[in-house]
Amino acid sequence: MRQRATETTGKSKISTLPSINDIPLELLSEILALLDAKTLLLCSSICNLWHETIKHSPELQLTIELWADGMVRGDSSVLKSAEALRALDARRRAWQNLEWTSKTVVEIESLTTCRAYELVGGMFAEQLRQQGPDFLAISLPRVVGDPENARVTHGIESLEDFRDFMIDPTQDLIVRLYMPVGQSAYLECRTISSEDLHPLAACPVLTFSLTRDPTNMLSIQIVDNMIGVFFPRPYGLSIFNWRTGITIMETQERGDLDLVADFHLLSSSSYILVHSFGGNFEGRQFDDGQIDIFSFNPDCSNSQALVTTLVLPELIPTAFVALVIIHTAPFCAKPITGIPFSKSNNRRIYAILILYNNRVWCRLIVHHRFFEKCILDRAQEKIAATVIPWDEWGPQNTRMLPGENIWIRHVDGERLAVAGSNRNSVQILDFGIIPRRAPVTDDTPHSAGFATELHLEPSGLSDVKRVFLNVVTTSLPYRSTTRVLDEGDEEHDSFLIDQDRIIGLKESHHRMTVYTF
Template identity: 40%
Template sequence: MDPKAPCLEVQTCPMTSLPVEILLGILSLLDGKTIVRGFSVCRLWRETIESSTELKYIIELWADGLVSGPACGLSPVQKLEKLYKWRRAWQNLEWTSQTVFPIDGNPRAYELVGGVFAQQNTWPQSDFNVIRLPSVDISAQISRTENIGIQSLDFAMDPTQDLVVFLHKYPDEIGNFDCRTLSTLAPHPLASSPRLSFDLRDENFRRIFLQVADDIVGLLFRTSGESAAPSLRLVLFNWRTGTALVDLAGPQFPPSVSDFALLSPHAYILGCINDSSYHRGRARGMGEIHIYTFDRAHAAHPSHVATLQLPQLHPGRCLERIVAHSGPFCARPIQGTLFSKANDKRICVISLAYDRSEFYTVYVHHRYFEKYLTNDGAPLTIPWDEWGPQHSRMLPGRHLFWLRYVHGERVACPIDPIHPNRVEVLDFGITPSRPGFDLTSVAGPNTISSGGKRVLFKNDVTTSLPYRRISRYLDDHHVLFLIDQDRLIGVNDAVNELMVYAF
C-alpha cells in the first residue's frame, strides 16, 4: 500500500475513539486482504496496522495464499520469522535437510497429500505403506500393513481428515469405495456407511481417475463389457452421508473426454478433445475444458456452466490427449504445520499431447475456473483469445505419468535430459509486495509461433500469466520430482528410493 496515498482524516473515522488494544482485536479477526484495505481508512488504522506484528503476519499469510494452522505456542514475532524463513527457502530452493526412504518398485498406486506419501501394492497381496514425511519440525513416521483385506484397484486420501478411500470390486458386478482411517485402516467414524457400492452394469474398470475433495469422492473410469463398446462413466458420492450424487455414462458426456478433475466439493472439470470425428483412428479437435457444478448434498444432474476453448489448430493437425492435474484438496489445515496452502490458491496444470509428438502445458489458476461457478444460465463458451492470453501460461514440454508434481501454486518440472542433475520449480504465486521479492525474476509474456515447418497452431499463441522459474543443481540424479508444501521429493525408481528435501 502506498503510504502517500490520500486517506481520511482521523476525526472522520468513527472508530478513532476505541482503545488501540480493542482496534487491534477487531482487525485481527479480518483476513489479510481486508486488513490491507484498512491502510486507506485513516491514519490511525494505518499506524495501527504498521505497528502490529500479528496483523503483519496475517497479511503475509494472505500474500502467500496460506491459511493459519495451530499457534503451537509461538509468539507473533516467532510465527512471522518462520514464515519469512520458509518463503526465502522456497525462493532460493535452500532446503534444510535431505532424507532417503526406501519405496517398493512398481506400486499399483501411490499418493502424496498433506505431508504423507503412501503406496499400495497388489502382489503377492494388497500391502499398504505410509510414510509421514519429515519436515523442519517433524520427524518421519513409517507404517506398513501387509494385507488390507481387499484387492484394491486404486486409492485416494486426505490425511487432514485421517481418510483413505480404497476402490475395489466385490463381487465382480459391484464397485465399492471403502472409507477408512489412514492411521489404523479401520472404518472411518464419520462415514455413515463405511462401504459405498454402485452397480457396474456388466462393466470392467479400465482407466481410473479417483479423487477426494472434502466430503466428496469422485471416480471417472473407462468401461469395457461383453455387451457394449468401451465408454465413460462418472460416479460421485458424498462419503460422509453415503449419498450417491452423480452417475453419468456414455452419451451423457461431451465428445472425446480425456480427463476428469475435482475442483472442489461442488465442482469438477472435464478435459475434452471436443470433436467426435476421427482421422486414422484418432479424435480430431483443438481441445476444451468443460466446467460443471453439482449438488454435494442431493442426487441431481450436474450443471454445465462454462467451456474454455484451447488454441485453434492448423488444418491437418489434431490434439490426441488432454490431462488436467492440480495439487490435492485438503479439507483442514495440515497437522503439525504452522500454516497450509489455501484450496483456492492452486494452479491447474493442463498437459496437451498433439500429433507428431508435440507436447505443451497450460497453467491456469483455480480462481479463474471458479469465477464461472455462479453462472446459473446457459453454459458459456469462452474462445481462447478471450481468456488464454491473460489468464494462462502455455509452455512447451510435457509431464511424466507420476503425478503430484504440483502443489498449491508451485510446479516441479520434469527432469531435463540435458541437465539431469538440475531441479526446476515454477512458482505462480506472484505477489510483488512481499519483502525481498525480486520483480525482475518474473517472466514476461511468451509467444509460441504459428510459423515453421511443423505448423501446429493456426495463430501465434501469446500467454502472460506471471511466474518465476527457480532452479538448482544437485549432487544426485533423479528420474522425476514430486512436491508438497514443505518438501521436494526426488524419485529414483532404479534403486527404489525417495530423496526428501525438506524446507
Template identity: 25%
Template sequence: MDVRVSFLQLPVELICDILQLLSVKNLLQCNLVCKRLRRIIYQSSALLYSIELSRCRMRSAMSSDLSFATRLQNLRDRENAWRTLNLNSRHKLKLAHSGTVYEFAGGVYGTGKEIDRRTAYITFYDLPSVTSGAQRSITHTFSDINVVDFTMDPAQDLLVLVSINLDSQYIYDLHLHTLSTNEPHPLAPAPILPCYRKEPGLNLTDGAIRIQISGDTIGFLVKEAFLFLQAHFEVFKWRAVFPNSCIVKSIAGIDDFTFLSQDHFLLVQPDGLFNVYSFSDPISNPLNPILRASYELPNLSPAYNFWYISLSSNPAPCVPGPTEENKAYYCSPSDRLHACCIYVYQPALPNRDTVYPFVFFFHPKTLLDPPNERKHSSGKARMNIFSPWQGSNTVDVHDDNAPSHSTLDNDSPIFSDLPSFSTSPSVPSSPHVSPPSSASSVSLDGPSSDLLNFPTPQTIHTSPSSMLFDISPSHSSRTTLSKAQCQFPVPWDAWGPQNTRWFREHLSKDWQRSIYGLRTADCVVDRAALESLIHHNGYRSAGANPDVDANDSDSDSEVDGGDESDEDGFIFINEVAFSVGDIESQLGCTGTLPKFLRVRDFNPYSISKVMEEITSEENTSMQNPPSTLVPCAPTVDREFVEREINRFSPDMVRDQGGHRRVVTEPTNINVRGVFTQNIVSWLPYVEAISQDTFNVNEVMMDDSRLLLIKRGRGRKLVKTINILTL
C-alpha cells in the same frame, strides 16, 4: 456529562483486537488513515501475520500454539526459501518396497506393492517423522479385495481403496477406510460405494481410472470407453446416505477431471473441450450435475489429433486444515494452480517422434467466470452421441434431451461475484502486443489496492481480470444461465492467451504435474553433464533398453511375479507403445543425469518481491561482475552434441543453476505446425533454479518439501526418496 472517546484514544491492545476482526483489505485501508494506525499495525505481529498470510495465499491453522511473532517469522523464512530455493535440510526416506501405485498428500507418502498384478499391501510413511530423525510407517494388507488404486486425505484420516468386484452388479467398489487403522471410516454411512453398473455380457472394463478427494466429496473417473460402454464420471458425497452421487457419461470418452471448487468440477473431452459442471445439495437431485460452460483449446492443424489430455492440481478444494504437528498455516484451497498436459499426435504415424507434448497453467477462477456474451466458436463438429443408459441422476455429455438450463431457477450455483471476461476482439497472435504493466509496490506504504498484488495481464483491454479476486473466503451467489451459453463453447482466443502460460513439454510416463498451491516444480538437465555423457559414453539409439544403473543398488529386486509393468520402458495408450519420456531413456544411456530443480511461482506477490530482489542484486553485481563459465573441452564434437541436445525442448536443458527470473511478457510457443497458429500466452510467473544438481527423474512437492524420485532397473522407482525441506 457527555464523555466521548474516539477510536484512536482507546488502548492499543483494544485497538488491535478490533482491527483483528477486519478483513485484510480493510486492514490495509486502515494503514492509510493516519500515522498512529499505521504504527499500530506495524508493531502488531498478529496483524502483520494476517496480512502476510493473505499475500502468500495461506490460511491460519487455528490450533497452533506458536506465538504470532514466531508464526510470522516462520512464514517469511519459508516464503523466502521458496523464492531462492534455499534448502533448509536434506533427508532420505527408505522404502520397504516400491510399486507402480503411489500417493503423496498431507505429509504422508504411500506406496503399494503389486503381487500377481494386484496391490497386496500399501505402506504409508509419515514424512515429518523422517525429518525429525525417525521414520514412522504403517502397512495395510488387502487379502480379500482386488485393489487397483487408492487415494488418501490424512486431514480426515480417510483412505479410499478402489477395487474390482467380480461378484457384484457394479464393476468397481470404493472402500472408505481410516488411514490409521484400515477399518471402515466411522463418518461414512456406507463403507463401500459401488460404481459403474455392469452390462449384460460384459463383466470387466479396460478403462483407466482416476480418483480424487475434495473434502466430503469424492470424484471417480473411468476414462476410456470399452466396446459400447461409456466413459463414466461419478461424484460422491461420502458422508451422505444413499443416494449420494451424480453421474456424467460420455460414449466419446472423458480424458480427465479436476475439482475447480467445492461444488464445481472440470471434465476434459478427448477432442479438447473443457466442460465445467456444478452440483448442489442434495447431490442426488435429478438436476445435478449442471453444465455451466464449455471452453475450447487452440485449433489443431489437419492430420493431428489430441492423443491424451491430463489435469492436475493440489491441494484439493475444501481442505479442512493441516494434520502435521506444529503447523501454523496451510495453503489456501481456493488459490490453486491447475496444469493441463496435452499430447498431440499424427494418427497416420503412430511412433514416438510424432507425439508433441505441451503443458499450460491456469487458475480455476478463469473457468468459473465465463463471458456474459459468447462469440462463435471455431466451428469444430461435435458429435451428438446419446447415452443408452439414462438414470434420473445421470447427465450425458451430448444429450439434447437433458434438462434445459434455461429452466433452472435462481438457486443454481455459479460464482457470479467474480469479475467478468472482456468481450473485446480476440487476442492478437503476435507476442509483441504490450500487456498491462507489472506489479507495483507491495509494502504497507503503497495504496490499499496493492493488497492482492495481482498484476496479471489477463484481459485484452482494461476490463477486470478473473485473477483479480478477493483473498477473503468467497461467497457463492445464485444466477441463471441461458441454454445458449452452455451450447456454444468459449473460443480459445476469448479466454486462453491472457489467462494461461504455455511451455513445450516432454513425453512423460507420469501424467501428473507436481503442483502445490500456486507453485509448480520439475527438473531440468545440466547441459554440461549431458554433453559429457554424449561425448564420453557414446550415444545409443533411442528406444534401446536402458542398462542397469550400478548406483541403484536399492532398486526393487524382489522376485514375486509382480511389478512387471515398468520393465519394458514403454507406456501404452490405445494399444500404441511409446517410449518413456525422460532424457535418459530416450538416449538409451546408463545412470541418471544430474538435473537442476526448477520452481515456478504464479503468485503475483512473489513476482513483485523477486522483481525487487533481482533489481537489488543487479545493482550489486554491476560492482562485482560474475566470472565466466569454463568452456567445454575442445575434443567434444560440438556439432554432434548440439544436434542431440536440440532434439529436446530448450526448457529441458540448462547451462547453469542458482538464478531467478521474472517472466511478465508474452511468449510465443513454436508449435511446429501442430496447431493452426503458434500459441501466445502471458500469465506472469517467477522462476527459480537450484544451485546444486541432483540425480533425479521426477519431483513431487507440497507446501514445505520437495520429494526427489529416481528410477533404476527397468525404470522402476528406486526404494530411496530424497526429501528436501524448505
C-alpha cells in the same frame, strides 16, 4: 476528533462526535483482526494510526503475509504469531532460493512398479506389488513443529480385489477401491489411523456400476465430503457425498461423452471435464478441445449443470488433441496437524498437459481463481451456460509452455516441479507470485548452479511443428527457479512436490530423496 457547532439559546456550542480512533488500541487491533488480508492492506492506507497498528501487530502482519504466500493459519499451538511470522519469512526465502534445510533418503517401492501412490498432507502412501504389506503409509520429515525423520506409520496386509486408493490425512480418511470379478465395484471409507470404517460416514461402503476392467486408467479424488471416481475411454464418472452416502451422479460409457479425456473436482460443488478429439456444445463442434465447468448441489442427486465451456487454442485442420491429463495438488479439508500454516485450497493451479498429434506436448496453466470466477459470474448474473472462445479467456488467464509426459504428482498449490535440462537439477515454476511484491533482484548470495527469472510479460509459444493456427500468446505471471543438486546427490529424472518438500526420484530405484524446507 470531529466537531460540530450547535446553537443553544442563541449561543454557539461545540460538541464532539465519537471516533473509532478513540477506542483503546487493543480493541482496535481485535476489530482489525476480523478482516481479511486485502481489507487490512486497504485499512493501512486510511490513516497513520491504523497503519502503525497493523504494521506493529504480529497477528495482523501474519494475516497479510499468509495471504501473500497463499497460506492459511494452521495449528496456533505450534508457534505464536511472532514466531510463525519469522518462520513464514524463512520458509519464503528458502523456497525462493531453493535452500532446503535437510535431506532424507526413504526406502520405497519404485513408482514404476507399485500399483498406486499418493502424496498428501505430509504423508506418502503406496499400494505395493512386492511381497509383504499391500499398503504402506509413511509420514515424511518436517522442519517446523516436527523435525523427526520419515517413519512408517503403518502397513496393511494384502487385501483381495484392492485396486486403488486416495487419502486425506486431515480427515483421517482413506478411500479404497475394490473391483471383485463379476461383481459391482465399490469404495470403502476407512480411517488411516485404525483402518476402521470411518465413523463420520453414514454409508461407508459406496457401490457403483463398472462394466469393464479399467486397468490403471482411473483416478480417485477427495474434496471435503465429495469423492469422485473417473474412468476415461470409455468415459465413466461417479461422484458421492461420503458423509451422507448420497450418489451425486453416476455416468457410465455414454457414447456422446467417450471423448472426455480427464476430470477434476474443483470444490465440493463443482468440477471440470476436459475433452480431447474435440467436443460439442448444443450441437456445435469444437475440434480444438474444450474445458467444461459444471456445478452441482452437494446434497442432491443429479443436480449437475453446465456452467461454461472454455475452448482451447484453435488448431490447423490436420491437427488434433490426442490426450489431456490434469495435474493439481490434492485437496486437504483441514489445516495439516502440527504445523503453523497450510496451503490454501483456493490458491492452486491446474497444470493441464495436452498431447497434440500424438507427438507435441504442451502444458497449459490455469489458476483456480479463474474457474471459480466463471462459476460466480454465472450464479450472480443467472445466465445460461456460455461458450467462451480461446481469445476471450486464454491469453489473459493462462500460461502455455512446452511440456512433457509427466504422470507423477509434481504440482502443489501454485508451484510446479520438473527436472532441469541436465537431469541433475530441479526447476520450480511458481505461479503464486504477486507482481508488485515480487523482488526484481535478490541480493542473497547463491551457490553455483542457481538461476531465477521472473516472467511478468506475455509470451508466445513457438509453433515449430505446425499445430496451432495462430501463435498462442499467454500471460499468467510466474517465477522460474533452477538449482543444480548438491555434489554427491543421486541424479533424479522426476520430482514430487508438496508444501514443505521436493522429492527426487529415479524411476528404476526403490528409494526417494526428501528435500525438506
